[in-house]
Amino acid sequence: MRIFVHTTYNHRDYLKRLYAKIVDVLKDSGVMVITNHDHEGKEDLTKSEIERMSDAGENVLDKMDGIIIEASVQDSEVGYLLAYAIAQKKPILYLYEKHSGAKSVMGYFTNSKIPDSVKIQVYEEPDLPAILSDFLHRIETGESKDLPTIKFTLRITPQIERFLKLKAKQYRTTKADYLRDKVIKKYMEGDEK
Amino acid sequence: MAKSRSKIALLFFGGSGIQTGDGRIFEVTKKEEITAWLKELPELGILADIEPVFVFGGPASEVTPALWSALAKKIGELYPSVDGVVVTHGIDTIVYTGAMLSFMLHNLGKPVVLTTSPLAKEMQSPADSEGLVSDYRNLGVRANLINALQVATMNLGEVVIMHGNRVMRANQTIKSIGPGQNFFEPIGEGLLGKVDFGIKLFGHVRERGKGKLKVDAALDDHVCTMRIQPASHAEQIARMIASGCRALMLRSYSTLPYPQSFIPYLRLAQEKGIPVVCHNLFALKSTRANEEYILINDMTYEAALTKCMWVLGKTREREEFRKLLYRDVAGERIKANV
Known part of the structure; x- marks a missing residue:
C-alpha cells in the first residue's frame, strides 16, 4: 500500500x-x-x-x-x-x-x-x-464507496491469462480492473436493457 | 489557506465534457447549463472563488478567428478583477487558440490556462465512448480542471495549456501523435511545469507582473494555406490569389521548400503584394529565403499560422510583415533555431 x-x-x-x-x-x-x-x-x-x-x-x-x-x-x-x-x-x-x-x-x-x-x-x-x-x-x-470489497477466486486457463495480460496492457489497467470494468459491468448493462 | 483566496475566471469555450455520477457525459453548450455543471464539481470551490463565464459552446471544429478576438476581449474585461483565468476548450483547435491568445494579450501578468476534455455530448452510446469513457478513471478529465485552476493561482504570467501531467507554453505546444495520456507535446522551452506530487513550475516561466494588460485582438484571417507534397498542384496558388488571399502560408519541405513549378506562381503572389511564408521546423535558412519567401523554422505551425493572421491585421507591406513575424512577441520562437 x-x-x-x-x-x-x-x-x-x-x-x-x-x-x-x-x-x-x-x-x-x-x-x-x-x-x-x-x-x-x-x-x-x-x-x-x-x-x-x-x-x-x-x-x-x-x-x-x-x-x-x-x-x-x-x-x-x-x-x-x-x-x-x-x-x-x-x-x-x-x-x-x-x-x-x-x-x-x-x-x-x-x-x-x-x-x-x-x-x-x-x-x-x-x-x-x-x-x-x-x-x-x-x-x-474499502469502506470508501466505489471500492470493490468482495474477493472472488476464478480459475482460468493459460490462454485466458495471456488474453487478460494483453488487454490489461492495452488499456493500461490491471487484469482485475479490466474484467470488472470492461467485461462484467458491460455485460450487466446489456442484460439490464 | 496561508494566503487569501484567489479569484479565478472560468471561461467556457467548449471542451468542458465531464462524466456525471450516473454515467452521462455533460458539457456546457449554453450559459444556462453552467450552474448544473458546477454542481457536478463541488471540489472546485476548495481551490478558489470561481467566476464562471460562458463564451462559446460549440465543438472545437467550429472555432473561428472571430471567436478568438471575442475570447481575448472577454479576458481583457475580466482581467483587472481576477487573479487568473482558466479556459475550457475542445481538443482539436486548443493549440491554435492558445497561440493566438499569446499574441493578442500584451503585458500579460497573470496566468491564462487552457485545458480540455475529450468527452463530448455526442458520446452517449457505449460504442462512441469505447476506450475513452471506459478509461475515464485513468483519463483524468476532472484532474485537468483541478490542475488548471491550481496553475491559475500560481506565479505565472503567460498563456499555457494544462493537460495530463504537463504545463506547456501554448505557443510552443503541438498535438501529440504518440500513445498515452499526453495529448500534447511541448517543444523548445515549452515545458513550463509538471504535475507529480503537486504542481511544480520551472525556473524559465514568465512570472506574474503588475502592468496593465493590453488586448490587441485585431487580425486578418485571409491567410491561405497549402501543404507541399508530391501531389500538390502549383496552379492552386493562382486560385488562392484569385480568391482574395492576402498572405500565403506553405507547409514546405525542409531542404528545397517547394518544386520549381511553384516559382512562377509565388512570384505572381509577391507581385500582388501577397507575402509568402514557408514553414518547416527543420528547414535551414538559405539565400532563397528573404528573396522568394519568408522562412519560419523556429515556431510551431500553429503559432506561425496564428501569428500570420495577427500580423496581417497590422500590415500588408511585405517588409514590415516580415519584421513583425520575426519579432518575438510571447516567447514563441524556439531559441535553438534562432
Whole structure:
C-alpha cells in the first residue's frame, strides 16, 4: 500500500515532531510512505517508474492508495490536494492539530454532503496511532464507496491469462480492473436493457 | 489557506465534457447549463472563488478567428478583477487558440490556462465512448480542471495549456501523435511545469507582473494555406490569389521548400503584394529565403499560422510583415533555431 503524506514547511518544533510521528507510525504499519519533502520516501518509488508514469501522462498521485494531509499550517497545496483527491475518488485523511488554530477548508466545498472518501480529523498527539490505523483499515477494507470489497477466486486457463495480460496492457489497467470494468459491468448493462 | 483566496475566471469555450455520477457525459453548450455543471464539481470551490463565464459552446471544429478576438476581449474585461483565468476548450483547435491568445494579450501578468476534455455530448452510446469513457478513471478529465485552476493561482504570467501531467507554453505546444495520456507535446522551452506530487513550475516561466494588460485582438484571417507534397498542384496558388488571399502560408519541405513549378506562381503572389511564408521546423535558412519567401523554422505551425493572421491585421507591406513575424512577441520562437 502506498500513502502520500503532505505536511507544510513551518518553524513550529512541535508540528515537526508530529509530522515525523505520522510518518513513523505509517512505516511501522508496513506501508510505503511518500511525502512532499524530497529527501523522504521518494526513494521507494524507482526513478524509472516515475519517469515511465510521467512520459505516459499519468499523475504519480493517482498511484497512491490514500492521501494524508496534515493541515495544521495551510499552504497553497492543501486545497489542491484535497480537491484533486476528491475528484479522483482517492481516500483522504485531513488532519489538523487541536491547538494549531487551523480550520478545515472543506467549508468551500459547494456540496452539503462531504464525500465518503474524505475523513476530517482534529487530533492530539496521543490519538495519532489509532487515527492512522483506522485510516489504513478503511483503505484495506474499502469502506470508501466505489471500492470493490468482495474477493472472488476464478480459475482460468493459460490462454485466458495471456488474453487478460494483453488487454490489461492495452488499456493500461490491471487484469482485475479490466474484467470488472470492461467485461462484467458491460455485460450487466446489456442484460439490464 | 496561508494566503487569501484567489479569484479565478472560468471561461467556457467548449471542451468542458465531464462524466456525471450516473454515467452521462455533460458539457456546457449554453450559459444556462453552467450552474448544473458546477454542481457536478463541488471540489472546485476548495481551490478558489470561481467566476464562471460562458463564451462559446460549440465543438472545437467550429472555432473561428472571430471567436478568438471575442475570447481575448472577454479576458481583457475580466482581467483587472481576477487573479487568473482558466479556459475550457475542445481538443482539436486548443493549440491554435492558445497561440493566438499569446499574441493578442500584451503585458500579460497573470496566468491564462487552457485545458480540455475529450468527452463530448455526442458520446452517449457505449460504442462512441469505447476506450475513452471506459478509461475515464485513468483519463483524468476532472484532474485537468483541478490542475488548471491550481496553475491559475500560481506565479505565472503567460498563456499555457494544462493537460495530463504537463504545463506547456501554448505557443510552443503541438498535438501529440504518440500513445498515452499526453495529448500534447511541448517543444523548445515549452515545458513550463509538471504535475507529480503537486504542481511544480520551472525556473524559465514568465512570472506574474503588475502592468496593465493590453488586448490587441485585431487580425486578418485571409491567410491561405497549402501543404507541399508530391501531389500538390502549383496552379492552386493562382486560385488562392484569385480568391482574395492576402498572405500565403506553405507547409514546405525542409531542404528545397517547394518544386520549381511553384516559382512562377509565388512570384505572381509577391507581385500582388501577397507575402509568402514557408514553414518547416527543420528547414535551414538559405539565400532563397528573404528573396522568394519568408522562412519560419523556429515556431510551431500553429503559432506561425496564428501569428500570420495577427500580423496581417497590422500590415500588408511585405517588409514590415516580415519584421513583425520575426519579432518575438510571447516567447514563441524556439531559441535553438534562432
